[in-house]
Amino acid sequence: MKEHQYEVQVAWTGNNGNGTSSYTAYARDFSVEAPGKATLEGSADPAFRGNPLRWNPEDLLVASLSACHKLWYLHLCAVNGVNVLAYVDQPLGRMVEGDAQGKGRFTHVLLRPQVTISAGSNRELALRLHEEAHHECFIANSVNFPVECEALVTLA
Structure with a gap:
């Protein structure tokens, strides 16, 4: 290991x-x-009471999940013959305050990548590789809340 x-x-x-x-x-x-x-x-x-012009830990957690998924996805596309031309994600994280123990915690993150692939690439495979990327993502494997992915893949 x-x-x-x-x-x-x-x-x-x-x-x-x-x-x-x-x-x-x-x-x-x-x-x-x-x-x-x-x-x-x-x-x-x-x-x-934080500064809205600076990154906060919650932003960084959501960004980390998105970035890790993207990096695995691009790797999997490269080794499976899917040519990605563009990738933009606008993930949404949900956090609650005052759960049963009076604590705050994340309850869910939704990744929403919009991917453009070359005309010769397999769109169905490109969509399926998001699931594999999710299972490989080190950050997603480390959190105790659901991380879901609603991907949109379009051909150039």
Whole structure:
């Protein structure tokens, strides 16, 4: 079994001078850094006093699921003779607050990729490969809520 490690630095950048002396005294801003990569500016969701101009952990989770699915899908298309020309996804994640234990959690993510394939490619195979990509996706295999895919595949 292969093992991979991912190490980043997440640093809170929201100390407005008084630390966390009160709930409203600090910003939720943070930065995510890794050697050789652009810094990612994050915050909490605006519903939780975050900066709406920055990525929040919920956005990043949904984006991670979408990106992982896409990368597996493109790989599977390449090795199965399906020529993908364009791929755009607009995934939708749903999170609830105040479940039975009083906690918040994601309940569902819906991937909605729109894929354009070359005229000589097999559209039915292209649609089926989304299911295989879902089963291969490392991120989807790591979450405890349903991830579904409603793909649209069109010929160029």
